[in-house]
Amino acid sequence: MSPIDATDREIEAAIEDASSYDPRLSSFEIGVEVDNGVAVLAGTVDNLKAKLAAAQDASNTMGVWQVENNIDVEPETRPSDAEISQNIEASLRRDPYLEVGEIDVSVGLRKTR
Structure with missing residues (x-):
């Protein structure tokens, strides 16, 4: 099967693999669902850079045409x-x-x- 013919499940697995190897994301649980090349990301991270990195990893995955980033950012400490x-x-x-x-x-x- 060529990368263009990848199923949604194969694309999900590729995004999950990319996230697990990305040091900006490896400590977070990011949920991924793909439907017809549209990747939907969900979960919670503690910084904006991690949220953006997740979207970047997903958009760089072959077969992804659009990314919907529903990841919440909840910092561990809040500034005064x-x-x-x-x-x-x-x-x-x-x-x-x-x-x-x-x-x-x-x-x-x-x-x-």
Whole structure:
């Protein structure tokens, strides 16, 4: 059977293999279902890079035409409001397209205003 004629189950197995060998994903349980070349990913990871890596691995698999990434990101530790505020301010100051004067970022209950 040629790679173009791979069944959905064979594609699922190939994506699962790729995820198990990817060091960004090997510690997570990622569910994979494929239907007519559309890969649906599910599960929970602790960082955005892992979620994106899973989608990349799936999209790089022969026979996959589309990826639906339903993986949830739940960080092990959540930053404080002060850390969120500092990170936003630092990002804005580094943006070359912004003329930065005084930046005032307000964060409350982990939501920016």
